[in-house]
Amino acid sequence: MPPNQTRQGFARLFTHLTWIIILGLFYLLFEDQLQQKENPNYNLSLNQTNEPVVLKRNRQGHYLAPGTINGAQVIFLLDTGATEISIPGQLAEDLNLKPGRASYASTANGTIKVFNTRLSSVALGGLEMQNINAHINPHMQGNTVLLGMSYLQHLEIIQRNGTLTLKSVQ
Missing domain, CATH: 1.20.5 (Single alpha-helices involved in coiled-coils or other helix-helix interfaces)
Incomplete structure (x- = not known):
């Protein structure tokens, strides 16, 4: 050449x-x-024990935040319309969660079969709780966990000006 x-x-x-x-x-x-x-909250500190958590709304109007289930890091989508925490099937396998009794859940897309499970710990920021009900949703895609009222019912929730403040009521 x-x-x-x-x-x-x-x-x-x-x-x-x-x-x-x-x-x-x-x-x-x-x-x-x-x-x-x-996810404007992606760098939320996970170690401020019992301090209020202030989340910013994303451009779709949702509140996403990092947290943990049984010590493993996950991304939560806060959903006050969900009775339980809802974990996608594949993520539940990755977290080694055991599916329990089958039950049915009503969703926007109709009634689906889910499997009950119990979480040893769930934490969002420094707001950690033990022994929380959840369900494994084999129909749910992705790795985002719906953080429902089985966790949120233990918190004071204040939404104002595009932020959501969560405080422990204990």
């Missing part, structure tokens, strides 16, 4: 690599901003 063609080949290769690096840097720079819009 003539030296001129070799130089042109290397120049093209370096041009492509430069663009890949530039695009990668843009992704890293803007990933945080995209994450902030989807």
Whole structure:
């Protein structure tokens, strides 16, 4: 191969690599901003014991936040319309949760079969509770857990100006 063609080949290769690096840097720079819009609470501290938790609403109007189930990190979507905590089937397997008695739950899409389970601990911020009812929903996709009233009923909930404040009532 003539030296001129070799130089042109290397120049093209370096041009492509430069663009890949530039695009990668843009992704890293803007990933945080995209994450902030989807889940403005993604960096919520998980170790402030019994302190009120203040959550910001995301651009869809939902409250998402990191938390733990039995010590394992999860993402919660707060759902005051859900009676129980609802855990997607695959995530329940990943968390080694044992499905119990089958029951039925009414959802926006109709009545579905779910499996009762008991969670040793559930924590959102520093608000941790033990021995909480939940159900495993094999029909639910993704890794987001619906944080229902089996947990939220133990808290004072104040919604004001795009924020939701949760306080322990104990």
